Amino acid sequence: MLIKKSDDIPSSEITPKTSYMNRRTLLIGTAAGAIALTARSSAGWFQPTPVLADGTQLSNLTKSAYSTNEAATPRELVTTYNNFYEFGGSKADPARNAGKFQTSPWSVSVEGEVAKPRTFTMDEILKLAPLEERIHRHRCVEGWSIVVPWIGYSFNVLAKAVQPTSRARYVAFQTYYDPKQMPLARSTGLPFPYLEGLRLDEAMHPLALLCVGMYGKALPNQDGAPVRMVIPWKYGFKSVKSVVKIRFVADQPPTTWNAANSREYGFYANVNPEVDDPRYSQASEMRLTGSLFGKRIKTLMFNGYDQVASLYAGMDLHRYY
Ligand SMILES: Nc1nc2c(c(=O)[nH]1)N[C@H]1C(S)=C(S)[C@@H](COP(=O)(O)O)O[C@H]1N2
Numbered sequence: 001m002l003i004k005k006s007d008d009i010p011s012s013e014i015t016p017k018t019s020y021m022n023r024r025t026l027l028i029g030t031a032a033g034a035i036a037l038t039a040r041s042s043a044g045w046f047q048p049t050p051v052l053a054d055g056t057q058l059s060n061l062t063k064s065a066y067s068t069n070e071a072a073t074p075r076e077l078v079t080t081y082n083n084f085y086e087f088g089g090s091k092a093d094p095a096r097n098a099g100k101f102q103t104s105p106w107s108v109s110v111e112g113e114v115a116k117p118r119t120f121t122m123d124e125i126l127k128l129a130p131l132e133e134r135i136h137r138h139r140c141v142e143g144w145s146i147v148v149p150w151i152g153y154s155f156n157v158l159a160k161a162v163q164p165t166s167r168a169r170y171v172a173f174q175t176y177y178d179p180k181q182m183p184l185a186r187s188t189g190l191p192f193p194y195l196e197g198l199r200l201d202e203a204m205h206p207l208a209l210l211c212v213g214m215y216g217k218a219l220p221n222q223d224g225a226p227v228r229m230v231i232p233w234k235y236g237f238k239s240v241k242s243v244v245k246i247r248f249v250a251d252q253p254p255t256t257w258n259a260a261n262s263r264e265y266g267f268y269a270n271v272n273p274e275v276d277d278p279r280y281s282q283a284s285e286m287r288l289t290g291s292l293f294g295k296r297i298k299t300l301m302f303n304g305y306d307q308v309a310s311l312y313a314g315m316d317l318h319r320y321y
Pocket residue numbers: 078081082083084085086138139140141175194222223224235236237238239240241242
């Protein structure tokens with residue numbers, strides 16, 4: 001495994017073009033692979049992959065009080081600039097390669113330390129609570145951010161339906177993996193299925209969103225169809241796509257990026273401008289606006305979601321990054 005040095009890409013130089021030099025590709029791919037992926041993806045920037053067939057229109061959406069009033073990033077960009085390593089390691093890969101991904105029928109198994117374990121069909125998930133539109137900032141640890149009108153409801157609705165026991169202290173998430181449908185996954189060097197986790201109180205916070213759509217419609221495949229998590233105060237890699245299993249557990253579960261590189265990717269991964277990762281400053285971010293260069297803005301603690309600060313009272317967030 002080749003580890004590139006951070007000085008190859010000064011963090012001050014993050015523009016949409018250098019953002020395409022996906023640090024994970026550099027971290028995990030071979031040098032040749034990284035160059036090939038970079039070349040392909042920069043071409044994608046100037047000639048965006050056409051947006052895939054729109055998802056189902058979702059109706060009766062209620063507006064969420066949690067929404068930011070910042071301008072949403074154009075849908076065209078949000079659906080063509082993705083991290084979804086199951087479909088390849090470059091930003092343009094998911095839109096190109098996820099088109100035929102079979103997301104129906106779909107079900108999510110919810111199990112572990114719960115009184116009422118249950119498998120939810122997608123239809124049951126859609127009907128469990130009124131769907132809200134929540135416009136959130138979404139920041140990747142790579143230094144770019146977007147604003148997305150997500151659709152869903154608080155994850156705690158699903159959690160309450162299965163009644164976590166007193167032994168449940170964490171929630172582990174597992175995403176879909178089928179090497180036949182996701183042949184490029186192996187080329188990223190990352191182990192699949194992708195695993196993530198939250199502490200129970202984080203998962204129960206109303207800001208933790210179980211997400212089924214965006215921009216008024218069902219999620220496109222490249223953004224995690226048919227159901228994903230959105231944890232707006234954490235770096236994007238905590239927001240797992242295409243979830244199939246949710247397990248309430250007593251101990252902190254293993255997570256994919258933390259296992260791959262624990263110095264760079266902590267279990268908590270709260271957006272924190274004070275804790276730089278070894279390669280990139282987290283003090284500012286490039287807000288992708290759809291124009292070529294976007295704009296550089298200061299990164300806010302908890303991505304600006306101060307409501308969650310009390311979850312971490314008394315914790316040293318330099319240690320628990
Ligand atoms: N299953 C899965 N979920 C995933 C990822 C992934 O590679 N596989 N990438 C994560 C990362 S690093 C980010 S930044 C966000 C990107 O979400 P978006 O493409 O909808 O913006 O998805 C996260 N969820």
